[in-house]
Amino acid sequence: MEFKETYIGRIFYGMRSLLIGLHTTLKEFFTKKVTEQYPENRKTQHISERHRAMLYMPLDENGNNKCIACGLCANTCPNGTIVIKTKTVTDEETGKSKKVLVDYTYDLGSCMYCQLCVNVCPKEAIAFNNHFENAVFDRSKLFIKLNK
Amino acid sequence: MNPEFIDINDFRARMETLRRTGMNFLRDIIGMDWGEEGLGAIYSLENTSTGQVLQTAVRCCDREKPSIPTVCDLWSVAELYEREVYDFFGIHFAGHPDMRRLYLRNDWVGHPLRKDYNEDEAINPIRMENEIPEDVQRPYELAEDAEMEISDKLTNKIHGDQYIINIGPQHPATHGVLRFRLALDGEEIRKIDIHCGYIHRGIEKMSEKMTYPQILALTDRLDYLSAHQNRHALCMCIEKAMGIEITDRTQYIRTIMDELQRIDSHLLFLSCAAMDLGAITTFIYGFRDREKILDIFEEVTGGRLIQNYNTIGGVQYDITPDFAKKVKEFCQYQKGKLQEYNDVFTNNIITRKRMIGVGILSYDDAISYGCTGGTGRASGWACDVRKRHPYALYDKVDFKEIIYKNGDCYDRFLVRLDEIVESIHIIEQLIDNIPEGDYKVKTKPIIRIPEGRYSASVEGSRGEFGVFIESKGDKSPYRIKFRPMGLPLVAAMHKILKGAKIADLIAIGATLDYVIPDIDR
Amino acid sequence: MEMKKPAIKSIPYEEFKDNETLEKLLNELNKERTNVIVGKLDDIINWGRSNSLWSLTFATSCCGIEFMAVGAARYDFARFGFEVTRNSPRQADLIMVAGTITHKMAPVLKRLYDQMAEPKYVVAVGGCAISGGPFKGSYHVLNGVDKILPVDVYIPGCPPRPEAMLYGMMQLQRKVKIENFFGDKNRKHNSNDIPNEPIIVTNVPITPNENSEEQ
Numbered sequence: 084m085e086f087k088e089t090y091i092g093r094i095f096y097g098m099r100s101l102l103i104g105l106h107t108t109l110k111e112f113f114t115k116k117v118t119e120q121y122p123e124n125r126k127t128q129h130i131s132e133r134h135r136a137m138l139y140m141p142l143d144e145n146g147n148n149k150c151i152a153c154g155l156c157a158n159t160c161p162n163g164t165i166v167i168k169t170k171t172v173t174d175e176e177t178g179k180s181k182k183v184l185v186d187y188t189y190d191l192g193s194c195m196y197c198q199l200c201v202n203v204c205p206k207e208a209i210a211f212n213n214h215f216e217n218a219v220f221d222r223s224k225l226f227i228k229l230n231k
Numbered sequence: 232m233n234p235e236f237i238d239i240n241d242f243r244a245r246m247e248t249l250r251r252t253g254m255n256f257l258r259d260i261i262g263m264d265w266g267e268e269g270l271g272a273i274y275s276l277e278n279t280s281t282g283q284v285l286q287t288a289v290r291c292c293d294r295e296k297p298s299i300p301t302v303c304d305l306w307s308v309a310e311l312y313e314r315e316v317y318d319f320f321g322i323h324f325a326g327h328p329d330m331r332r333l334y335l336r337n338d339w340v341g342h343p344l345r346k347d348y349n350e351d352e353a354i355n356p357i358r359m360e361n362e363i364p365e366d367v368q369r370p371y372e373l374a375e376d377a378e379m380e381i382s383d384k385l386t387n388k389i390h391g392d393q394y395i396i397n398i399g400p401q402h403p404a405t406h407g408v409l410r411f412r413l414a415l416d417g418e419e420i421r422k423i424d425i426h427c428g429y430i431h432r433g434i435e436k437m438s439e440k441m442t443y444p445q446i447l448a449l450t451d452r453l454d455y456l457s458a459h460q461n462r463h464a465l466c467m468c469i470e471k472a473m474g475i476e477i478t479d480r481t482q483y484i485r486t487i488m489d490e491l492q493r494i495d496s497h498l499l500f501l502s503c504a505a506m507d508l509g510a511i512t513t514f515i516y517g518f519r520d521r522e523k524i525l526d527i528f529e530e531v532t533g534g535r536l537i538q539n540y541n542t543i544g545g546v547q548y549d550i551t552p553d554f555a556k557k558v559k560e561f562c563q564y565q566k567g568k569l570q571e572y573n574d575v576f577t578n579n580i581i582t583r584k585r586m587i588g589v590g591i592l593s594y595d596d597a598i599s600y601g602c603t604g605g606t607g608r609a610s611g612w613a614c615d616v617r618k619r620h621p622y623a624l625y626d627k628v629d630f631k632e633i634i635y636k637n638g639d640c641y642d643r644f645l646v647r648l649d650e651i652v653e654s655i656h657i658i659e660q661l662i663d664n665i666p667e668g669d670y671k672v673k674t675k676p677i678i679r680i681p682e683g684r685y686s687a688s689v690e691g692s693r694g695e696f697g698v699f700i701e702s703k704g705d706k707s708p709y710r711i712k713f714r715p716m717g718l719p720l721v722a723a724m725h726k727i728l729k730g731a732k733i734a735d736l737i738a739i740g741a742t743l744d745y746v747i748p749d750i751d752r
Numbered sequence: 753m754e755m756k757k758p759a760i761k762s763i764p765y766e767e768f769k770d771n772e773t774l775e776k777l778l779n780e781l782n783k784e785r786t787n788v789i790v791g792k793l794d795d796i797i798n799w800g801r802s803n804s805l806w807s808l809t810f811a812t813s814c815c816g817i818e819f820m821a822v823g824a825a826r827y828d829f830a831r832f833g834f835e836v837t838r839n840s841p842r843q844a845d846l847i848m849v850a851g852t853i854t855h856k857m858a859p860v861l862k863r864l865y866d867q868m869a870e871p872k873y874v875v876a877v878g879g880c881a882i883s884g885g886p887f888k889g890s891y892h893v894l895n896g897v898d899k900i901l902p903v904d905v906y907i908p909g910c911p912p913r914p915e916a917m918l919y920g921m922m923q924l925q926r927k928v929k930i931e932n933f934f935g936d937k938n939r940k941h942n943s944n945d946i947p948n949e950p951i952i953v954t955n956v957p958i959t960p961n962e963n964s965e966e967q
Contacts, residue, residue, distance in 0.1 A: 097580035107574045108512060117519055118828050121918050122762035128915075133533035133548065136909065136916070161445040162888040191908040192882035192896075197448035197539055198547065203676075211533075218907045218920030219770040220927065222882070222898065225908055335892070336856055343891055350891055357894060359859045400860055403809045403839050407816070408857060429857045430812050433890035440889070449886060455814040499817070518824035536817055536911055748813045 156200035334428030407747030454749035496692035545671020604694030610638035717745030812851030
């Protein structure tokens with residue numbers, strides 16, 4: 084019968100497959116490493132622009148946010164991550180009353196990054212940034228107030 | 232789609248006729264609660280030789296003790312599907328050998344997916360004691376005058392001197408939280424009992440109160456390694472129901488992303504299968520190559536695992552200008568690395584001894600259990616949805632469907648390695664020809680689907696993933712059902728494991744390639 | 753005595769988030785300590801402990817894949833001393849709860865935590881473990897693992913990037929470095945009010961064994 088099927092043949096081919104594997108790993112030993120040295124490369128690492136790590140309110144040139152307190156983001160959020168407190172103020176000159184934002188609380192611990200709030204905002208007042216270093220010891224620190 | 236409603240007295244005869252005339256693939260059993268008209272189920276059947284698709288439905292009006300005759304002797308996968316319908320709706324299937332709950336604890340009160348389910352936390356608090364295992368089941372039989380009768384046959388009893396061990400739910404080799412109770416005789420396995428539901432999150436019940444864009448955000452997390460394909464299925468179903476036409480550019484982007492996701496999932500399969508057998512080097516190599524795909528995903532979609540990319544009417548962002556260049560570089564790189572996996576793992580004598588001839592699933596069993604995906608193709612069944620019912624651009628590209636004949640672990644492994652090559656081939660045909668245009672079309676702000684029943688399927692990384700929506704015209708669905716890719720695979724384990732040893736259980740579980748959140752939803 | 757500041761290589765103390773909780777903990781642990789020799793010995797032992805925390809393999813859903821990616825070649829957690837993941841809870845120092853915890857899984861998790869030997873730590877990874885995450889409204893999901901276990905570090909994200917998980921592990925290392933190892937007070941200040949009682953099983957069924965009748 085063929086050499087491959089004899090007893091000695093099977094041992095030979097088996098050892099050969101193990102040695103081919105060892106040869107591959109030895110070659111890999113001399114190639115460049117792919118490890119990213121995380122805390123040391125904080126200044127030079129590249130994180131994608133579109134990565135979603137935290138919600139924030141971008142400010143315009145005067146340092147104000149663009150939120151008009153319509154509440155659409157809080158209604159669209161699937162699990163109640165955004166809680167808005169508003170109050171109604173009456174403008175003295177024109178007599179019209181409008182809603183004004185008092186407090187915008189965002190729960191980082193339950194956000195699912197689905198972008199429904201960002202998509203529905205009519206004034207583009209909220210957006211995601213890629214600051215991912217957010218681990219804390221205390222659960223209450225994860226409720227962030229977005230409007231400064 | 233309109234199912235054919237059968238009267239409950241003729242149901243059993245009609246199903247037997249359908250099975251005899253060639254409808255041998257039971258895709259899904261969808262339990263329904265139609266309110267005043269009663270409880271019931273919709274059965275989705277297919278003929279694998281001719282491709283004919285049929286839905287039948289049955290309804291029983293008694294809400295106190297609903298009962299439907301079983302079909303688990305005609306299609307073997309119906310054993311687990313009917314247990315799931317019992318768990319969620321309370322419908323007893325007369326003649327079923329093992330009528331227990333599948334996902335919830337056996338001391339859970341109520342049936343969650345009924346419309347009159349009481350969600351009060353006091354009824355079902357967090358119970359911190361063990362559930363008492365039921366080793367004795369009593370089957371229900373349908374008597375002549377259609378009253379239910381409990382017979383006292385003790386089935387599924389574990390024999391007195393068999394040794395029972397428990398594997399999981401926390402275990403490095405179960406790919407998630409799945410629990411097996413094995414009855415052993417020495418080292419050979421005599422009987423296996425599978426307990427799922429440790430990651431059952433109730434997505435179908437939650438979806439009945441959410442709007443369609445919110446449900447879309449949840450489907451990413453069902454089988455997170457087919458995230459693009461899952462969302463593609465739901466978007467296709469909603470777009471078909473509302474009559475929205477998407478642009479060609481979107482079709483190209485969706486198809487390329489699906490194929491990249493498939494390569495990602497198969498690389499992870501390779502890594503985890505190797506790690507279960509002890510070859511940790513291959514785990515590291517597979518993950519190193521997978522990171523290249525994740526970089527491409529992160530640049531375009533913003534996420535590594537949960538991408539949130541397909542939306543109703545298009546995609547969330549347009550592709551970046553250097554997307555084509557990066558994908559082509561990746562394809563060149565990956566083609567060079569495939570030989571490395573063969574050298575280190577596939578041709579190795581230890582791998583061959585552990586996987587060849589182990590865990591054979593025959594062609595007839597694969598169809599009867601409905602095992603689609605790589606597992607079915609390794610047993611000789613040509614079950615790829617991309618060829619049987621083409622969608623997106625799959626009828627315009629040229630690719631082979633990989634079929635192997637033996638149905639053992641080694642074939643299941645090789646099927647997926649070859650599918651990586653085919654996916655790279657599909658991407659290379661599409662990547663240079665992406666047409667210009669919009670990446671999404673404008674839709675109404677509030678999405679309402681017209682009344683009716685709709686379904687769509689795609690080829691996920693592990694099998695056929697299907698979506699079924701029944702809508703009454705509101706912004707939330709009346710009933711939504713996802714066909715799990717992994718539940719038929721887990722159902723077939725009982726047949727595959729006859730006479731196998733415990734070490735074979737690990738190799739079989741690794742190559743069947745299930746993901747538990749997809750089974751449990 | 754001046755405040756001890758736990759130092760991590762490459763990130764200055766001021767750039768870490770949530771230093772206030774650490775300082776509060778330090779004040780409470782240091783109320784009576786004056787001995788210099790025990791203090792120095794504590795520092796050496798805590799340095800050894802914080803650089804060699806081995807975690808349990810526990811991953812239920814999507815965050816588990818990112819946990820495996822942290823262990824793989826590109827973001828290697830073996831560089832921090834978290835060399836291997838132990839499979840048995842008796843040999844593990846830390847449990848990283850990655851993934852959703854359901855009502856069916858909650859007693860299993862509590863039993864695993866009780867089987868671990870002191871000193872042990874819990875890190876809640878991802879939105880699902882912190883608060884139920886995307887599945888808050890479900891009938892079968894536990895809204896946050898801090899309902900049944902005392903959690904030390906919370907890492908938000910869905911799923912968190914591997915670098916975010918490494919940042920969370922560095923926060924845990926800072927917490928380990930300020931603890932008291934010697935002394936007869938409580939070694940670890942448990943800031944949650946969860947009474948940490950183990951589960952006592954009372955509902956074991958007594959069924960007659962068939963073989964015993966023959967004997």
